[in-house]
Amino acid sequence: MECIKLQILNFISKGSCILFAFGLLIVGSFLRPCWAETKKTLIITNESGWIPYSQLDENGQPAGLLINYWKQWGEINGYNITFSLVKWKKTFELIENKKADLHGGVIPTPKREETLDFSAPIISLKSGIFIDRKLGIKSSDELKKQTIGAVKSDFVAGYISEKHPLIKLKLFETLTELKKAVLNKEIAGLPLNYSGEELFIKAPYPEFHDYILIQPLYEKKLCAAVKKGNSELLGIINKGIKKYQTSKIHRAEPEWERIIISLSNREVLLIAVIVLGGIITLLLFAVFILTKRLKSNILERKAEMLDKQMELEKSEAVFRGLFNNMTSGSAIYEVKNDGLKGSDYIIKGFNKVSLELEGKTLEDVLGKSLFDLRPTIDEYGLIPAMKKVWETGEPFYFPSKIYIDDNFSNYYENIIFKLPTGEIVTIYNDISDQKNTEIALRKSEERFAFAIEFANDGLFDWDLKTDEVYYSPVWKQMLGYEDDELPNLDKPEPKRFC
Structure with missing residues (x-):
């Protein structure tokens, strides 16, 4: 009897514990949302x-x-x-x-x-000035000629004003206004935040996908406030x-x-893990070295290109200065087709003297051919010389020759050479006055010689400045000499013939 009672009590006790535990679970399930709500x-x-x-x-x-x-x-x-x-x-x-x-x-x-x-x-922040790629700006020096926009309340606006005072800065109240001004081409670019290596940066906003980083500004740390x-x-x-x-x-x-490398099999052999890890390490190290060298080479090439560009710009500026201010006429031609005709030489540049000689403006001649300005140029003989310079690159002097058409009857002499860009340059002078004077003088001398030859008067000329003496053939005959027996003298010696 006592044993039965003990079993009953034991059963009741166990049941009570189970019920109590079940009750706690139920209460806990109701209380859990309340606890969750206390999370701050x-x-x-x-x-x-x-x-x-x-x-x-x-x-x-x-x-x-x-x-x-x-x-x-x-x-x-x-x-x-x-x-x-x-x-x-x-x-x-x-x-x-x-x-x-x-x-x-x-x-x-x-x-x-x-x-x-x-x-x-908490996080690093990089900022730089982004410019429309189509503007062709390649250096920070060119950036100073452009207007850049920024939000008035942004840290970067004050930074640009303080650290880069030569940059023209236009301020806006909101980022929306700034974006609108950029897209409407009111300003050339804007400062943006970015992440990544500077050589491969593009603007993070989709509407500015053609904008590239020209001037890195700073790298700052963002903090909570x-x-x-x-x-x-x-x-x-x-x-x-x-x-x-x-x-x-x-x-x-x-x-x-992110690049996440994970292993799907946790029970892979230790030796395989070590070998695989070694291979990956070597590959990563090789990639690191190659990337570093590539970046270094790119930076060097970029620096070389900028130096060459600056040298080219200086050379071009010197050439343009000489071209526009020389005392001779000069023209730059782009050669089309095979260069056999005057219509194949298209005018790309005309200096001031050339415009004065032609009586035209720059707008009148640019894009026209040499044939348009000189309709008989193909018969003049200059085109073969220009073609030879274009093909060989060797400079050539084209001597003075008269050019004639309905508007011109002038003597020109030309010097022709080729630019590294492939264009042909002619430097020419209108020597019509000089040539006409030479022709007139030659005709006058011929007439004077003709008059002396057929005159019966003896004539001698003594230049007191040079001491040169000239005896005409008739004068020599009057004295009984043949023309070759009595030479003209550098200095007179009258006693010799007395």
Whole structure:
């Protein structure tokens, strides 16, 4: 009987424990949501269009490097994170009016330190000036000739004004206004944040896919910011940052920026793991060395190209100065087809003297052919000389020759040479006055000689300046000499013939 009672009591006791445990599970299941609700929430504000740090995606959800960072920070530190992404200026108003707990990422400045307290650094931020590729700007010196836009309240606006005062800067109230001005071509470019190696950077905004990095500006650390004096929250944030940095899962970059290597079989032989790890290490080391050398070579080539470009620009400036200010006429021609006809030589440059000789403006001649200006040029003989210079690259002197058409009857002499770019240059002079004077003098001398020859008067001429004496043939005959018996004298010797 006692044994039965003990068994009954034992059964009741065990049943009571089971029921009690089951009851605790039921109560716990009801209480669990209440416990979950006690998890603290932080409202974090930031810019709604700050690619790649914080922005609203195509579904209107927060995305970006800072968003990823704070989500993981919340998981590690036991906080619910809510984001309030608004315009940049309004982010500071939300902190001031206590509608947000902290700013998700901002660069500390003396002015901001008046109203905010800053945490330890969380993420690096690079900033640079991006320019439309179509403008053809290749150096920071050329950048000074362009107007760059920036948001008035941004740190980068003040940085450019202070560190790069020669850059023309136009300020805008919002990023939207700035983007609109860039797309409307009111300004040449704008400062943007980016990540990656400088040689391979493109603008992060899709509407600026043709914009490239021309001038890196700085690399700064982004910090969280709380309302001035909120030391309690700042301490929580800094403690959480430290915990985040030591966590195994901390990683703020988006998935597409990561390369994850994982093993599917955990029971792989140790020797295979060591060998595979060694191979991977060697490959990574080789890639690192090759990448470093490639980057170094690219930088060297880039520097060489810039140096050569500057030398070319200087040479071109010197050539243009000489070309436009020489006292002779000069023209630059691009050769089309086979260069056999005047119509194959298209005018690409005409200096001031050439325009004066032709009586035309630059707009009248550019793009025209040599045949358009000189209709009988194919019969003149200059085209074969120009073709030979074009083919051989050897300079050529084309002696003076008269050119005649309905508008011109002039003597020209030409010097022809070839530029490294393949264009042909002629330097020519109109020597019509000189040539006509020579012809007139020659005719006068012929007439004078003819008159002396057929005159019966003896004539001698004594140049008192040079002491040269000329005796006419008749004069010699009158004295009884043949023409070859009595030579003309450099100096007179009258006694010799007395």
